[in-house]
Amino acid sequence: MPKQEPTTSNFLIQIPFVGSPTARTSDSSAGSETDEILARLDSCGELVHSELEAYRNSLPSDAVEASQACLLSIVIPVYNEENTIARVISRVTSLPLNTELVIVDDCSTDGTRDLLKKLEGLSSVKLILKEQNAGKGAALRTGFEHATGDFVVIQDADLEYDPSDIPRLIQPLLKGDADVVYGSRFIGDDQQDESWIHRAGNAMLTGASNLFSGLSLTDMETCYKAFNREVLEGLQIAQDRFGIEPELTAKLARRGYRFVEVPISYNSRGYSEGKKIGIRDLFNAIYCIGRYGITD
Secondary structure: OOOOOOEOOOEEEOOOOOOOOOOOOOHHHHHHHHHHHHHHOHHHHHHHHHHHHHHHHOOOOHHHHOOOOOOEEEEEEEOOOOOOHHHHHHHHHHOOOOEEEEEEEOOOOOOHHHHHHOOOOOOOEEEEEOOOOOOHHHHHHHHHHHOOOOEEEEOOOOOOOOHHHHHHHHHHHHOOOOOEEEEEOOOOOOOOOOOHHHHHHHHHHHHHHHHHHOOOOOOOOOOOEEEEHHHHOOOOOOOOOOOHHHHHHHHHHHOOOOEEEEEOOOOOOOHHHOOOOOHHHHHHHHHHHHHHHHOO
16 A cells, blocks of 8 residues: 655534524633633632643644634543543633534533532533443444534543644644645654653554555544544544454555654553553554454
8 A cells, every 4th residue: 555654744412502603602601611611610619720821821823723714523532530520621611722622421420410410501512421431433333423523633631632732733724735734743852751651562563554554654543633624534443442443544554645753741640540442452443453454
């Protein structure tokens, strides 16, 4: 296959969202919505409010270039992230972008679901509360089905990935330079993952994926993946857990879509902090690389 070279550059609560063609928002109304979200997430409110102003001021300059003319669907799969979900949502809603949040709770058993239920009635949120835990892949499959934006980006709920990178992530899509954009932890000047085990495992899986896909990615396993929505239409996702990463990569590469990578920041957490991927996911990823690298 010719080698494509990426550049380095259930229960549904459906809520009308501000990004619809008939309901574009001004900066002031978007700010009011953010304030309302923070007010509703009152159990984490003090923590979130204390960091939010500094976070807004630190957003990269290219965030301003990402105009509000397009709607961005941010799909957030969630499972037992009570300690971080409020901060993730507040950061995402603070971005100077026209967004809809598609939040899929994968049957959380801690206080996550109670926090999310406070968002019922907000105009920019679609909240799906699953009745059985099925895994990240299944949650994303559901989220993609309900995303209506021009572009779709995946955001994990654990703050390993900083939403301030999202404007940079979607720039190649806005400019028409790519159909798929991956945020790489392994390009750029700074070392983003201190664990040599994680780096070695990622290098092995990414290298194997590249052999089958014909790509030259540096970080196939990244959470940060952004797409033109048309890319996802008609795509059948089979994997319920973390095998969705190699599955998406293989299927989109075989369809000839243009891939671009951009550098992102990364704040790795350990298993004691709630990291969920395990050794069986490593073996399943190897299977998925070969399986979907050949055929759907």
